[in-house]
Amino acid sequence: MKYDVKNVKLADSGKKRIEWAAKEMPVLTKMREDFAKKKPLKNLKIAACLHVTAETANLMLTLKAGGAKLALCASNPLSTQDDVAAALVQHYKIPVFARRGENRKVYYQHLNSVLDFRPNMTMDDGADLVSLLHTEREKQARDIWGSSEETTTGVIRLKSLAKSGKLRFPVIAVNDSKTKFMFDNRYGTGQSTVDGIIRATNILLAGKKFIVAGYGWCGRGLANRARGWGAHVIVTEIDYVKALEARMDGFEVMTMQEAAAIGDIFVTATGDINVIDLHIFERMKNGAIVANTGHFDVEINVKALEKIAKEKIAVRPNLVEYKIPPLHLPLAKGEKERGLKSILLIAEGRLVNLAAAEGHPAAVMDMSFAGQTAAADYIAKNHRKLKKQVYGLPEDIDIGIATLKLESMGIEIDTLTAEQKKYLSSWEMGT
Ligand code: ADE
DSSP states (O other): OOOBOSOGGGHHHHHHHHHHHHTTOHHHHHHHHHHHHHOTTTTOEEEEEEOOSHHHHHHHHHHHHTTOEEEEEESSTTOOOHHHHHHHHHTTOOOEEOOTTOOHHHHHHHHHHHHHTOOSEEEESSSHHHHHTTTTTGGGGGGOOEEEEOSHHHHHHHHHHHHTTOOOSOEEEGGGSHHHIIIIIIIIHHHHHHHHHHHHHOOOOTTOEEEEEOOSHHHHHHHHHHHHTTOEEEEEOSOHHHHHHHHHTTOEEOOHHHHHTTOSEEEEOSSSSOSBOHHHHHHSOTTEEEEEOSSSTTSBOHHHHHHHOSEEEEEETTEEEEEEOSOSSOOOTTOOOOOOEEEEEEGGGSBHHHHSSOOSOHHHHHHHHHHHHHHHHHHHHHTTTOOSSEEOOOHHHHHHHHHHHHHHTTOOOOOOOHHHHHHHHOSSOOO
8 A cells, every 4th residue: 555654653643533533523423334334435436635634534434434445635734643644544544645744746746646546536625636637637537526625715716617617527515515614614713723823822812902814704713712712803804794794793893904003913714815915014013923724825925024034933833933124115214223023923824723733623523524424425326417516515414414413412403383384384474
């Protein structure tokens, strides 16, 4: 079996971590038990490009129990848990190509390694495999029955590909299921982003001005959790409705230009590029902390920061201090030289929750990966009738996942009476 992980000797520690996560993943465990009996994936060869974490390992074990053959690589160079990667190889015989800290070249070698495995399905977190299958490895696209996508950023890329008429196979947007985006994006990102910031800096959040760029599901979750820690949260937005919602949710709303001068901590959650650019760094206070929780490392213009920095100091793991001139503009006539100011960047501007912490907790990945499992099953069963489009998972799958999750939490809910059902489906009954 081919593989490339940092150190297989870490396998025992990885196994413990995988088993610990499984305890918080009852929905996935239930699906794994069903899959082990029915083997619905026995004809599937899945190449997966996901964050290599204990939660992902549990997804891999579920797909394997269903009969699928697998190869896994990382969807981000900094998110791999090397002990988990080792355990998957050593204890579970699943080929993994991922090393935490791999450079861009190795990252792409690893993507190519899982595609060399000649899959008939791909599973992406950020659409990198699909992207390769539409560029350098275009010929291989004809082997693919379908693909599934985990994240908002990936779905945006795929919808744009479908719109251009160039999508070569069907895609299931797992992200668009309610049991995914309303929980993973909100509570998962909310908690794990704060976790990453605290692990990287150990700063007190209470009383800090905490800027959240973007009020989508991730931004909402983060803003709420940061408020829970006592931070004074300020939201920046480009969407009028979301900005209004943020204000009425009780957050201050202003432009990034305004926020720049007063923020203590800045976190981007927008999915867009250069949200924190040079002119924003220039306005920031000495000692401002900057992080990104969006999928790609494009939201903070780190290159610009590198360019103007006079000094760069590794302060702690995942925390680098950039010493920059207080203003990039030339000094005014007669003005003396100004001292340098510090900007602290967490995890190179890569997604802070996975690079500086352990990603979303297992209890929330339980639902996201139940969706991925259902997507693999759906592709196995329906690939012949699916078109080259981006599909959401059917609503009954979403409801099934929510039902199992509630059951696992010991929660029962009410059901409609016959009279109530009739009322809801009639238009005649009014005042
Ligand atoms: N994305 C966010 N958190 C994650 C986790 N714990 N495992 C895999 N993918 C993730």
